[in-house]
Every structure is written in C-alpha cells, then in structure tokens.
Amino acid sequence: MNSPQPAAEQISEPVESGVTADHPGVNELFAVLAYGEVAAFYRLTEEARMAPNLRGRINMASMAAAEMGHYELLRDALEHRGVDVVPAMTKYASALENYHRMTTPSTWLEALVKTYIGDALAADFYLEIADALPEAVATVVRAVLSETGHSQFVVAEVRAAVTASDRQRHRLALWARRLLGEAVTQAQFVLADHDELVDLVMSSGEGLTQLAEFFGRLQNTHQSRMQELGLA
Amino acid sequence: MNSPQPAAEQISEPVESGVTADHPGVNELFAVLAYGEVAAFYRLTEEARMAPNLRGRINMASMAAAEMGHYELLRDALEHRGVDVVPAMTKYASALENYHRMTTPSTWLEALVKTYIGDALAADFYLEIADALPEAVATVVRAVLSETGHSQFVVAEVRAAVTASDRQRHRLALWARRLLGEAVTQAQFVLADHDELVDLVMSSGEGLTQLAEFFGRLQNTHQSRMQELGLA
Numbered sequence: 001m002n003s004p005q006p007a008a009e010q011i012s013e014p015v016e017s018g019v020t021a022d023h024p025g026v027n028e029l030f031a032v033l034a035y036g037e038v039a040a041f042y043r044l045t046e047e048a049r050m051a052p053n054l055r056g057r058i059n060m061a062s063m064a065a066a067e068m069g070h071y072e073l074l075r076d077a078l079e080h081r082g083v084d085v086v087p088a089m090t091k092y093a094s095a096l097e098n099y100h101r102m103t104t105p106s107t108w109l110e111a112l113v114k115t116y117i118g119d120a121l122a123a124d125f126y127l128e129i130a131d132a133l134p135e136a137v138a139t140v141v142r143a144v145l146s147e148t149g150h151s152q153f154v155v156a157e158v159r160a161a162v163t164a165s166d167r168q169r170h171r172l173a174l175w176a177r178r179l180l181g182e183a184v185t186q187a188q189f190v191l192a193d194h195d196e197l198v199d200l201v202m203s204s205g206e207g208l209t210q211l212a213e214f215f216g217r218l219q220n221t222h223q224s225r226m227q228e229l230g231l232a
Numbered sequence: 233m234n235s236p237q238p239a240a241e242q243i244s245e246p247v248e249s250g251v252t253a254d255h256p257g258v259n260e261l262f263a264v265l266a267y268g269e270v271a272a273f274y275r276l277t278e279e280a281r282m283a284p285n286l287r288g289r290i291n292m293a294s295m296a297a298a299e300m301g302h303y304e305l306l307r308d309a310l311e312h313r314g315v316d317v318v319p320a321m322t323k324y325a326s327a328l329e330n331y332h333r334m335t336t337p338s339t340w341l342e343a344l345v346k347t348y349i350g351d352a353l354a355a356d357f358y359l360e361i362a363d364a365l366p367e368a369v370a371t372v373v374r375a376v377l378s379e380t381g382h383s384q385f386v387v388a389e390v391r392a393a394v395t396a397s398d399r400q401r402h403r404l405a406l407w408a409r410r411l412l413g414e415a416v417t418q419a420q421f422v423l424a425d426h427d428e429l430v431d432l433v434m435s436s437g438e439g440l441t442q443l444a445e446f447f448g449r450l451q452n453t454h455q456s457r458m459q460e461l462g463l464a
C-alpha cells in the first residue's frame with residue numbers, strides 16, 4: 001500500500017487521508033478505462049478507412065490491436081476483483097461514444113492527429129492516476145501505460161503536411177484543441193455522474209488532490225504534443 | 233533443416249527432394265499470409281458491427297487483435313529476410329479481398345460462422361505448411377499457429393441457434409460450404425498466378441506433395457468443424 005499523506009495546503013475540503021485498493025471507485029475507474037480501450041479500437045479501425053495506402057491501414061490496425069491488449073489487462077484486473085466486466089463498462093458507453101461522435105475526423109490528417117492526441121491524453125491520464133493510486137491498483141495501470149506509444153508513426157506524416165502548408169497547420173491546430181476540449185468535457189460529465197470516481201480522485205495521494213490542477217497538467221502536456229506535431 | 237524424403241508412392245512427377253529456407257516461394261508464402269492477417273483484421277472489425285451486444289463486439293475485437301499479432305510475426309520474419317513487407321503483400325490483395333467480398337455475411341450468425349470457419353481453415357493451412365517446410369521457416373509458421381484458437385466463443389452461440397431452428401441449421405450449413413468453396417477457389421487463383429508458391433508446395437516434404445490431397449484434407453477438417461458447430 002502506498003498512500004502518502006497529502007500536504008495540508010493541497011486540501012481545500014476535508015478528505016480521507018488515503019485510498020485503499022477496495023475503494024469502490026477503483027472498479028469504476030477500471031471500467032471506464034476498459035470501455036475507453038474498446039471504443040478506441042473500433043474508432044481507430046473505422047477512421048483507418050481514410051488511410052491513403054496499405055501502410056497507413058496497417059499502422060492503425062497495430063494501434064487498435066494494442067488497445068485490445070490494454071483492455072485485456074483491465075478486464076483481467078476487474079475479473080480478479082470479482083466484477084462482471086461487460087455490465088460494469090456499459091454505463092460509461094455514452095461518454096466515450098459522445099467523445100468519438102463529437103470528434104469524427106473528416107480527413108486522414110485529422111484522423112492521424114486524433115490518434116496521436118488521443119493516445120497521448122490516455123497516457124497522461126494513466127500516468128497521473130497511477131501515481132495517485134494504491135500500489136496494487138497502480139500496477140495494473142502502469143502495465144497498461146507501458147504498452148502505449150504505438151502512435152509515433154503519426155509524427156513524420158503530420159509534420160511533413162504542416163510544414164508544406166500553413167493552412168493545414170492552422171486547421172489541424174484548431175482540430176487538436178477541439179480534441180482536448182471534448183476530452184475534458186466528457187471527463188467532467190463522467191465525474192459529475194459518478195461520485196465514487198470523484199472521491200477516488202480527490203482523496204488519493206498528491207497527484208490528483210485538485211481536479212483543476214489535473215486538467216491544467218493535461219493542458220500543458222497537450223501543448224508539448226502540439227509542438228511535437230509541428231502544430232504550435 | 234528438416235526435409236524428409238517423400239515416400240515413393242506420393243510422388244506422381246519428379247520433384248526436388250527438399251526445400252531450403254531461401255526458396256523464393258518462402259517470401260511469397262509469408263507475404264500472402266501477412267496480407268491475409270491484415271485483411272482478416274479489417275473484415276472482422278467490419279462484420280462485428282452486426283453484433284447484437286457489447287460482449288460480441290469485444291470478442292470480435294480480441295480476435296482481430298490476435299490477427300495483427302500474427303501479422304507482426306510474419307512481418308518480422310520478412311524483414312529479417314530483407315523483404316520490404318508492404319509492396320510484397322500488395323500483390324496478394326485481390327485474392328484476399330475477393331474472398332471477403334464473395335463471403336460478406338448478412339447476419340450476425342453468418343459472421344460468427346465465417347469467423348470460426350475462417351480461423352479454422354487458416355489454422356489447418358498453417359499446420360499443413362509448417363509440417364512441409366524447412367525448420368527455420370516452420371518455426372515462424374508454428375508461432376503464428378500457436379496463437380490461433382481465439383474463436384471458441386462462437387461455438388456455444390451458433391450451437392444454441394441451430395438447435396433451436398432447423399431452418400437456421402440448413403441455412404448456416406450452406407453458408408459454411410460456400411465459405412470453404414470460396415477459400416479453395418481463391419487459393420487456386422493464387423497458386424495459378426505464382427509459380428514459386430506451387431513449386432514450394434509441390435517440392436516440400438510429404439505434407440504437400442499432392443495439392444489434391446491437401447485440398448482433400450482441408451475438406452475433411454472442415455467437416456469436423458461443421459460438426460462442432462452443430463451444422464453437420
């Protein structure tokens with residue numbers, strides 16, 4: 001168990017001093033992440049239809065396959081905790097499907113940027129929560145995290161396109177901002193509907209004591225991804 | 233190297249007594265199998281749209297992810313042999329895409345049967361060729377083979393449906409026969425266009441000395457799969 005006392009200045013309201021692996025929010029967290037992986041799988045395969053060539057379709061398929069590997073880690077962890085996975089996931093369907101519906105790419109470059117930004121946001125999120133969770137739970141999250149990073153193929157293709165065209169750069173920069181905005185919006189909807197998740201996030205370690213700080217850090221790392229892609 | 237002398241009665245025409253790992257047919261074999269895995273990935277994800285529920289979609293996604301694992305084994309083997317994978321695969325696109333176009337399922341049960349029969353045919357095929365190939369090449373094929381068998385989830389669902397309805401049983405039995413027929417047709421087209429593959433198949437070990445025997449064995453194992461599904 002690894003639940004450091006939060007520093008006093010980080011507490012705005014009285015919270016429990018630590019989270020244990022049997023916190024009811026842990027099952028909810030794994031369930032929303034699990035649905036997220038399956039949703040990402042199907043969206044990647046659909047968006048891959050825009051690929052201009054076989055190499056692009058193969059890269060997208062490899063990424064999608066990696067998402068199912070993440071899903072299987074989360075499923076195993078949930079089953080180990082005695083949770084029936086599919087019903088547990090279902091309640092998070094609308095938030096994830098809404099995110100994807102609101103961010104349906106209309107070009108292959110938009111699909112590539114969505115893939116990269118989505119993968120990076122997921123990795124940021126996994127990293128944040130891993131640091132904040134009790135060790136038994138963090139191990140699962142870190143195992144998933146160590147499996148991300150399949151989206152590097154995107155960088156060269158997007159950089160080439162935006163170097164060649166200012167119009168593309170402006171267009172894709174707006175698109176990337178919209179992706180972050182929708183992700184944050186849907187994450188807030190999920191938290192608003194699930195007190196046990198808020199409690200988990202608010203009461204665990206120093207990583208997530210402040211939701212506003214959390215979203216602020218997501219914004220910062222998002223900015224560094226924009227630079228990698230040549231969009232900022 | 234593992235290339236047993238074929239028994240005399242299995243030889244109808246003079247053939248070379250063994251195949252080496254640098255036979256030009258080996259690259260072609262890996263390339264057609266690699267395209268087959270990627271094509272199966274995308275078809276499974278498309279056909280999964282007919283799934284009546286999330287559990288079905290997850291099962292199909294896991295199977296599709298396994299196909300990409302097979303692809304990656306074949307890609308690594310080809311790269312190790314100095315072959316540029318994507319152009320090598322492309323020449324087999326039409327045969328594989330034709331197979332899938334000719335066998336587009338119109339119901340979820342047809343999709344399930346196609347998944348199961350397709351996976352089993354691929355496993356049969358991998359097993360036949362592994363026995364017939366030089367050891368260095370067979371190792372790759374067996375590694376792929378050991379990864380198959382993700383389609384067991386199909387059996388219970390199909391058996392339940394055909395036990396409840398004779399009409400469904402007859403319909404799906406016809407469908408399964410059509411799947412085998414199209415697979416054999418497309419395999420023959422591929423062989424007709426690629427002499428180096430025929431040479432590999434005809435000259436390697438005892439497993440594949442006779443193409444007619446090979447297709448006969450596929451027919452027999454197909455029949456046993458029909459029984460497993462309650463279709464024969």
